[in-house]
Amino acid sequence: MRFIWACCLFFAVAQATDWADVRPAHQPQPPLLRRPHFSKNRIIGGENAVEGQFKYQVAVLIEGAGFCGGSLIADDVVLTAGHCINNFAFWEVHAGALNFNNIDEPGRVVVSTNVSVLHEEYNGVVINNDIGILKLSEAVSGPNIAPVRLPSRSQENTTFAQSVARVSGWGKSSDNSSSINVDLKYVDLRVITQDDCLAIYGPLIINENKLCCDADGGASSTCNGDSGGPLVITEADGEATEIGIVSFGVSLGCESGWPAAFTRVTWYLDWLEANAGVTIRP
Template identity: 30%
Template sequence: MFLQIVTLLALLAITNGAVIPLGLEPQSPQDGRIVGGTATSIEDHPWQVSLQRSGAHFCGGSIISSNIIVTAAHCLDSPTTLSNLRVRAGSNKRTYGGVLLQVAAMKAHEGYNYQTKVNDIGVLRLQSSLTFGSTIKAIAMASATPAHGSAASISGWGKTSYSGGSSSATLLYANTKIVGRSQCASSTYGYGSSVMATMICAAAANKDACQGDSGGPLVSGGQLVGVISWGQECALANYPGVFANVAELRDWVLQAQKTV
């Protein structure tokens, strides 16, 4: 039933000209990695977590404190509920290892809009606190948007390609470069006015986030600068990946983690 509902949402979005968020397309639990990615250890990305719904990975997230996870708002849409949601931390395997924790509360940005993807950010409060160590660490949220052209990286367990990518049980990452919002919204690329103030882009040839990576981190300068949100297919020329801009949404996160 879930796949039927999500397929209908995808068809409606395509019919209306919308670009589908990267966590909402129909996907098998076996869909598995960043496009153009390289296998990595969790020690190199200790803030990365896997969001698990009914026992299967479906989105990513980032640790910002011992009990708060930042992810994409669209990852918290139905059918995600507190009863079927878990977070795996401390493992580069999405199916085992590390710790698997229950979620006590979740909150999506009140201004999130499915059609425009604006404000695509949310927070989770874990039922118990994480124990920090070499495989589990918090990452600082950026307070300023990185400059156009800045080096960055993405990570996750999403698909290898838009149409039936091969799977990987291991966390992968890819290096990319920041594309500033004004550049991303210009005629140089294909999005135009779809790229809004709460968004930032990143691009590299044949490298991108894809379905199953949503909610995961865009990191630059050792800080969380973006949350994987949406794109036109995956690694498609002239269409960078689009992320929720953490610097623009940081104040909301800081307030939300107090009340969630």
């Protein structure tokens, strides 16, 4: 049995968590996809972020033991994966962080919360509607802290296929790693077509509210600990827009070559406007 895993990492046991026993559509070796032409740097061994590069990125410590990523979508609201919220009651959000272990680094703001909103149709078995928000007890601000832009209404039907997108997080540096990365890292990935992702994972798992990115044969991908983190594109005005939330991979491993899967943010614009109190651009 092949298992789909969501990418949340637990400090206490420092092991990957299998979140659903869903069999991928077919053989363990995914079909070859056209490879991107950018470098093979990755969150698994990827490039370190620099101060102020990802002002929207936050780290989410779950009940003192679990770890996820997230993004600020308002100065007091964090967007993350549903499985980072489901069945939990307390979160500690670190904004403006680079080296997670350096609690005294300049500009870091830490806020605790017990207020969350999980999507009402979240399904952990097939990892569907994997989206939720945390409402902070106070607004966060600072020179290295700012919300990310959400997609506009005009982008609701955009697939983003073939776009180069950037994902960031503190996830594991390899399948053999026993813990998350200390430093925030990032990598550029290519969004693949819905048909390509569907052919690999099958219709039980892949639907219109998810998108996938090519893992470049296992050289570039997300991994355990990156869950909930933002996948962004850079638009013509130079601003980052979040199009995906790190959701799951396959239990064959982060370096197996299977696509990384994300919650498609454009599918949830109405939900975000209603539950997060944000205004979606036309």
